[in-house]
Amino acid sequence: MPRRxxxxxxxxxxxxxxxxWLRREAGLRHTTVTAIVEEAxxxxxxxxxxxxxxxxxxxxICRAVAKDxxxxxEFEKRMLAEALVDMRMxxxxx
Numbered sequence: 001m002p003r004r005x006x007x008x009x010x011x012x013x014x015x016x017x018x019x020x021w022l023r024r025e026a027g028l029r030h031t032t033v034t035a036i037v038e039e040a041x042x043x044x045x046x047x048x049x050x051x052x053x054x055x056x057x058x059x060x061i062c063r064a065v066a067k068d069x070x071x072x073x074e075f076e077k078r079m080l081a082e083a084l085v086d087m088r089m090x091x092x093x094x
Contacts, residue, residue: 022036022037058076058079058080059072059076062075062076062079
């Protein structure tokens with residue numbers, strides 16, 4: 001059986017429209033505002049981990065492909081620029 005994580009109570013202020021949305025969404029999902037906020041924070045944490053992994057992988061690939069460190073940095077910049085263009089075109093420039 002998995003061990004329960006300890007919990008900490010937080011107090012936060014949100015814009016009124018966002019707070020309304022959270023309460024309405026919690027009602028629609030038959031869950032709590034806390035559960036929705038926890039899910040959103042978890043997705044943000046996972047996204048940061050995925051981004052860090054992707055950057056590390058990109059650097060490793062650039063170093064493997066390039067003949068020297070300067071070419072690796074140039075290749076990395078080009079690949080990042082292309083990825084940003086792709087994200088913007090897909091509407092995912094979060």
